[in-house]
Amino acid sequence: SGTAVVVGTRPEAVKLAYVARALGDRAVVVHTGQHYDATLWADVVGDLPMPPIAHHIAVGGRSRGEQIGRATELLTRLLIEHPVRAVVVQGDTNSTLAGALAANATGTPLVHVEAGLRSDDRSMPEESNRLLVDRISDLCCVPIAANAARLEREGVAADRIEVTGNTLADALSDLVPRTGEADTLLGGLGLERGGFALATVHRASNVDDRRTLAALADGLAALARRVTVVLPLHPHTRARLAEFDLTDRLAGVRTVDPVGPRQFLALEAAAGLLVSDSGGVQEEACLLRRPLVVLRNSTERPELLDGWCRLLGDADPVGVLEQAWADVPSWTADLAVRPLPYGTDSASARIVAEIDRRWPVPR
Ligand code: UDP
Incomplete structure (x- = not known):
């Protein structure tokens, strides 16, 4: 049974x-x-x-x-x-x-x-x-x-x-901390609500190819010249950065070890901008109404292309990420009033x- x-x-x-x-x-x-x-x-x-x-x-x-x-x-x-x-x-x-x-x-x-x-x-x-x-x-x-x-x-x-x-709705309602708890966590990390970007990269198509990974590292480093970028580094990505001798290209990016979902969701909910090649992060960004640049050419969640997130595609990560950060105020205002594609x-x-x-x- x-x-x-x-x-x-x-x-x-x-x-x-x-x-x-x-x-x-x-x-x-x-x-x-x-x-x-x-x-x-x-x-x-x-x-x-x-x-x-x-x-x-x-x-x-x-x-x-x-x-x-x-x-x-x-x-x-x-x-x-x-x-x-x-x-x-x-x-x-x-x-x-x-x-x-x-x-x-x-x-x-x-x-x-x-x-x-x-x-x-x-x-x-x-x-x-x-x-x-x-x-x-x-x-x-x-x-x-x-x-x-x-x-x-x-x-x-x-x-x-x-x-x-979407079963993520259950995870979100259970794990996203209340504002007070989240602010304590952010304070402990020296971060302010809305004043940082949160990034993740781990898809094989991004990290197993040196040129692609180098371009993404340059994009994140460029974004880090405008705003604090927190990057919980997937172990596979960390290994590839070392193998390709690219670790230094992430100059200025705050790389940290991966965090548990409770902390990650708190960071996602408070970030000004999200940058990720993850599948789950696309749905979380939407449910949390945060702007997201998807570091991929395609998405299996096309419902999110209607304003929720932007696909990097073949464009240069530096330009796309700088523009995304500039657009955060208007983008966030738009997301605040959109009908969610997913039920809660x-x-x-x-x-x-x-x-x-x-x-x-x-x-
Ligand atoms: N996640 C996490 N800690 C991190 C990064 C991601 O707990 O440092 C969570 C995130 O909230 C999401 C899930 O991991 O629910 C996404 O997993 P991943 O990006 O590894 O896989 P994908 O969704 O791309 O298949």
Whole structure:
């Protein structure tokens, strides 16, 4: 009667912790160990209501193909030994795909949280993972109606799709600190509300190529000449900066270790400008009504291109980031009054209610 919740990376933990909490003692949390760094994981789950991990398999640090193959093999074995009523996967990582394949191989109902997102950029492995998982899911939980329409256009039967909202709304209502608490935190870091930019960079397409990473570092350094830039450095990015001898190019940027979601959300909510190649940060920026420059060519969240965020595309990061900072006052004023594309209700509770309806368990 348990429900497996497969997690492997930081965004999956943030977006599934509240689903796992809503499942209560029926949640069987399985951690694939895909994350790049153990401390990164510990900082993240420390802030979240994630039930204890029931099964831990270790697939970290291999190539994409090896990760998917190894995790699929181990997860399949696990599901045979410990059958569950359903497997829940989230998003677009290699762990997501492996969880989906293992569910499929064992005939276990498969639930995909954050289904229906598409960037139409097949050069990103995340896009292939999304496409494949949606094809074989028994229940596609999509954040907004546009994602459902997209799945139907691709031939996914309407009765396999449910618009459940965005589980980040649960994380935000639980973790974003109240103003007083946030101001104490900001004061401790020497930051003022609205008076700094917050940046993250970790996508392989940005950090594994020296020229791209150098251009981004130059852009952040240029922005840092106008405003304090705080950059929690993903361990993968830190390693690449050192390997490419680019660490000094970030002159003036305040690089710090990654922080837990509670602190990160507090910083996001208070930042004048956000700069990131993250998927989750796009949704958080929107829900927190903060301006964001997306350090990518495409987004799987096109609903945000209508004024919420700007795509860097092929432009020079220096010019785009300087202009973005100049535009912050008018941009922020516009975001304050826009209707949100995402609902703010509890998506996690809706997802669990839908799982219970489709695959009831005696309580
Ligand atoms: N995040 C965090 N600490 C950080 C940077 C990000 O807790 O230093 C959180 C952030 O709030 C968001 C999630 O991590 O919920 C995004 O994860 P990431 O950018 O690693 O993955 P992506 O969303 O791009 O797949």
